[in-house]
Amino acid sequence: MKKKRWPWLVGVAVLVVTAGGLARRGAGGTKEIDSSLVVSVKRGELAIDVIETGKVQPREKVEIKSKVPGQALQVLVDAGARVKEGELLIKLDPTDYRRDVAKCDADVAQAKNALEFAQLSLDRRKRGLEARGVSQADVDFAINDLKSKQVAVRTADVALGAAQDRLRYTQITSPMNGTVIERGIQPGEVVTPGVQATFEGKALLTVADLSTLVVKADLNQIDIAKVAMGQKVTLTLDALPGKTYEATVTKVAPASILPKGKDVDVFPVEATLIKSDGLIKPGMTTDVRVHVDKKQSVLALPIEAVVKDGGKSYVTRIVESGKGSQHTEKIEVQVGARNDREIEISAGIAEGDRVLIKPNAAQNEYKL
Numbered sequence: 001m002k003k004k005r006w007p008w009l010v011g012v013a014v015l016v017v018t019a020g021g022l023a024r025r026g027a028g029g030t031k032e033i034d035s036s037l038v039v040s041v042k043r044g045e046l047a048i049d050v051i052e053t054g055k056v057q058p059r060e061k062v063e064i065k066s067k068v069p070g071q072a073l074q075v076l077v078d079a080g081a082r083v084k085e086g087e088l089l090i091k092l093d094p095t096d097y098r099r100d101v102a103k104c105d106a107d108v109a110q111a112k113n114a115l116e117f118a119q120l121s122l123d124r125r126k127r128g129l130e131a132r133g134v135s136q137a138d139v140d141f142a143i144n145d146l147k148s149k150q151v152a153v154r155t156a157d158v159a160l161g162a163a164q165d166r167l168r169y170t171q172i173t174s175p176m177n178g179t180v181i182e183r184g185i186q187p188g189e190v191v192t193p194g195v196q197a198t199f200e201g202k203a204l205l206t207v208a209d210l211s212t213l214v215v216k217a218d219l220n221q222i223d224i225a226k227v228a229m230g231q232k233v234t235l236t237l238d239a240l241p242g243k244t245y246e247a248t249v250t251k252v253a254p255a256s257i258l259p260k261g262k263d264v265d266v267f268p269v270e271a272t273l274i275k276s277d278g279l280i281k282p283g284m285t286t287d288v289r290v291h292v293d294k295k296q297s298v299l300a301l302p303i304e305a306v307v308k309d310g311g312k313s314y315v316t317r318i319v320e321s322g323k324g325s326q327h328t329e330k331i332e333v334q335v336g337a338r339n340d341r342e343i344e345i346s347a348g349i350a351e352g353d354r355v356l357i358k359p360n361a362a363q364n365e366y367k368l
Contacts, residue, residue, distance in 0.1 A: 048293040054217030063203035092170035104160040111156040115149040182206035218266035226292040233271040247271035304357040316356040
């Protein structure tokens with residue numbers, strides 16, 4: 001009989017414990033508030049920032065392309081090489097261009113010989129005219145022939161100069177001091193002049209001045225109205241966690257542009273790094289934070305503490321109920337300026353009030 005009573009006694013005990021727990025919870029009315037979700041309203045400085053994603057680029061960059069077609073005999077530098085203005089970078093095969101120079105040089109000599117003969121003919125006819133051995137028409141003809149030969153000499157000189165230029169263009173030099181950041185040509189490849197420098201349409205070499213780096217970003221029409229020359233900028237990069245870089249706005253677009261493949265106009269902005277350390281490199285993406293304004297001595301809360309409902313803003317304030325208990329209430333507030341972390345509270349609560357963050361999530365747990 002005693003063995004059969006044990007299950008019954010255990011069941012009674014469980015019911016008693018459960019009922020006691022429910023009674024205690026019912027007496028409290030609400031769950032205990034998580035202190036990690038509580039923030040105090042503080043008065044201080046509120047920084048107003050414009051935030052966008054940008055890309056690091058060298059301030060000056062030149063894509064080197066050939067002015068003449070030809071086969072690359074030598075490529076004297078590789079990516080990463082530092083070069084000086086006028087330094088020889090690429091040699092193209094000059095054979096055909098040397099022939100052109102030789103031919104044009106011969107054309108100049110022939111034109112000069114013809115000019116000398118035309119001058120002699122004119123002198124003879126002028127003497128003949130004085131002796132009445134030739135007519136004035138013969139003299140006029142000789143004068144016209146001399147002028148034609150003079151034009152032919154100038155034309156031959158121009159052709160020679162052009163041929164010499166083409167020969168000189170087979171020696172491709174650096175237009176600036178900088179660093180080779182990209183190489184798109186190998187010895188033996190044939191290059192074409194102009195935009196399509198190689199078979200794949202790449203530049204032969206790209207030289208950049210890495211001593212000064214800039215960050216370029218595209219802003220919308222709302223943010224661009226807040227940005228001005230000389231404003232301070234803070235840069236953070238995913239590639240360099242824990243590091244920040246300072247920059248200054250040095251270029252603001254006077255008008256919008258429509259990027260290729262986009263449907264919305266943007267306003268390009270450029271910020272120049274104040275100091276670089278060699279770790280930040282062209283091509284890296286960065287978060288660009290432009291410091292456009294600061295509001296002093298304002299009440300502010302984390303943006304997670306404010307919820308929008310029906311066009312109005314609310315916070316969840318914690319109220320002390322006495323005897324160590326507390327509850328929450330929904331309070332309408334007036335908001336002002338904001339950044340990506342905080343929002344100004346201009347009316348509705350006072351400094352020192354405690355509120356809950358993420359009230360829209362907390363409403364499912366606390367009575368408002």
